[in-house]
Amino acid sequence: MTNKSTAVIVFLSATLFSSPVHADPSSAPPPAGATIAGQEAERPELKPGQKASSEVDSLSLHYLEGYFVDTGKVIASPLHWESKDWLKLGLVVGVTSSLFLVDESVKKFAQRNQSPVASGVAKVGNAFGDPLYILPPVGAFYLFGYLTDDSRARRASLLALESYTVSAALTSGLKVLADRHRPNSGDGPTTWDGPRLNLNNLSFSSAHSAAAFSIATVFADEYKDNAYVAPIAYGLATLTGLSRIYCNEHWSSDVFFGAAIGYFTSKALLNYHKESETNGVHHLSILPEVGANMAGLTLKFDF
16 A cells, blocks of 8 residues: 555646646746836736737637647646746645645534534535636526627636636546545545546546636636635635535545646636737647648648
8 A cells, every 4th residue: 555655646746747737827938019128918808899919709619729739838837947947836736745745634523513504504615626617607608709899708618618628637647546545435545546547436636626626726817906816716616625525525635636637727817818819829730731742731840
């Protein structure tokens, strides 16, 4: 069991090496017109109905290409990390490893304090991390932006969808490889059968938490001029994580690590798009090729 626990911690570190912990937008070059040296030039805030000089403004082939481009950047991100990025990695791994030690105690506390009111609140939290409940409102918000010509609403919706998709891919892969038993299985928090490919035990990490924080982070960033958006968004995302523990679906370490994946994925994607808008660089090119004996497409991808 000790060997498996050690393998899991090593695997945890290796997984985060592919996570976008380097999502500090200060590394992006300032846009034209920025005259204050040493300060980050942020993208101008948009008012409802205001047009954005944004590459993420509508459903298009270019937007869908971004899924592949940004996923590639996430995978290659450790090659460009600085010391502060490795520090973030160390903090996430350290907190997650510490939670391993108290997972059983947290589970027992949550199960001892069940009540009808708390169960009702937990249903709300679980819904916020469930794609069946959270994706339709995101789509409706995009439709609202389309009908009212609100570019920021469309942008926030599309970025939230991309962030959710990338976060879901990361957590799904980690679940299958880690093969950790859920707390409701009756097994202890140290019961790991990974790393291996298995669909039976999918506790680590929490996909609900990753989904909630990936979407909340996008809306908190896009509407940071509104003092109420970030507290509400992150409050609902936190409620999702706590609800997964309360409902005995996840260990506390599952929830924290899933939340970290969702948060840092969103921060990285937001940073990537700001850089792309500033530099006007398109990393994925699809070019037709026609020859005497063949016809096809050439894909060119630049990191």
